[in-house]
Amino acid sequence: MLSKLRSILTKSIKNKKLNVFGLFFLLAFLILVLSKLSKSYTETLTVGVSFVNLQEDKVLIIDDRPKLKIIVNTYGFNLLGAYFQDNTIAIDLKDDVYISKDSYVWIANRALPNIEKQFSKSFKIESIQPDTLNIPFGTLSVKKVPVKLNSSVTYASGYDTLKGMVLEPDSIKVIGSNTEIKAINHVETSELNLINIKEDISTTIGLKLPDEGHTIKLSQEKITVTAEVQKFTEGTLEIPVVITNLPSDTQINYFPKTIKVSYEVSLNHYKSIKPTDFKIECDYSEIKTSNKSYFTPKLKKVPENVKRIKLKQDKIEYIITE
Template identity: 80%
Template sequence: MLSKLSKSYTETLTVGVTYINLPEDKVLTVDDNPEVNIIVSTYGFNLFGSYFYDKTVAIDLENDAYIDKDTYVWIANRALPNIKKQFGKNFKIESIQPDTLNFAFGTLTVKKVPIKLNSSVTYASGYDSLKEMVLFPDSIKIIGSNTEIKAINYVETSDLNLSNIKENINTTISLKLPEEGHTLKLSQQEIVVTSEVQKFTEGTLEILVEINNLPSDIQINYFPKSINVSYEVSLSDYKSIKSTDFKIECDYLEIKASNNSFFTPKFKRVPENVKRVKMKQDKIEYIITE
């Protein structure tokens, strides 16, 4: 047996094919997976071992084939260096049959759409996130027939359920292929979701109320002149928040049009690093003095 395995043989190996470098806007329409016969010369040891390996070769449609109308034409001679690498230096490839293979394909439509995050996140007491969760990437390309793609405006993620969170979020989540698509595929199958989680506290400040659009010939007296405002802010930013960062206005044109006996105060400026901002008063009484 050892004598036979140490001899050189020329054999025909029948292998299946896989496809690589197929452009994302193309889909092969072949019904079956072709096989190729590769005639190799090697020692018996290598032939014996080959029976335990995956008998497939990768066909490079970008570099080893050309396009003839709606068909990829694969040329064995052009693919020979690539196939030699796949077999390794212990095999000498004598020939490949057939010397060409044809792969019919169809052209698909590519559309870029935003990703919609499906999430339910609750934070531990005293913790929160100032900004919305960041998706990377925040959009994705879908590939498919034009009739299926034109009705799709976004792609959803699978459900992200997190509870009692007190640390930064950094997780991978899969995308859901739209159910109505038969030819559809996505440019990638998952995305990364991140969010900065911080310790939060509540702050309260007294903010002056300003009257806007008051005619020069009218004087009014209003009460209260200031409103207590509550907000939530991270501990690291707590000391940086000042009353001048907020602006509350009442619009005289509003009461002139409605004849209301009170103003409705509104925020005109709020710091970017606070959330859940609330006024402790929602009405400003007034009288016209002149």
């Protein structure tokens, strides 16, 4: 069947009379189309509407985007192209409207220069219907809340970060109705998963919209997350114990007099850590009020560039000698 059809088509193409007729028919059709498209027409275009320059503290209260019927005069070529384009115009909520109570009022005549800019110069706008739009809006509340990092980060053996993850910014504005944002105390990031990290971290991560309401929006959609990752090692030092608030008429003997302190520090700062960078105190007032037979040592001073500090002793025994 297919071979017979192919044979008929081949014979038809080889037939010169058919070729000449087809050529003239095609030329006549093209001339007709060109003559039609070169004429001027007045047609109605139905266009959708988008809104720009909406104030940060406002939200539009509309169910459906309005549509406009714009009567234009232009050549057929332009109309043909318009049917294949995205027929949407932007309404500027700063320059094209005025405010009446709780609505933006858009008037076609006032917005005409802006609409003409969105059409080609070959289009002449005859009229726009409707000539007025009332666009109701609500006023939003603004609340600044911290950003909470949602992360799962593991470091390669011996590596860590001293100051942890740094968020920039660490807080953002939540914008919505007062009832919707009242219960929001933070905004979470998208999940950040990093494994076996050995190098500094620098990445951009998105923020998740709260589930509390439909009008809620955020002052920004992304934040940056950075961390300085270094090679760490463990250090140990003997730190003397200091007794504070000891009455002048009381003498005690306590032991041990020093406590070993372990800590983790980057290799870059390992040699700079000294015993004087730490301070361990026991408060005599504590045992006077609690009648304990021992002191509880507390770290009162630590260097900024160490982490995971541990006291090897959690009790200091004592006796009153006088």
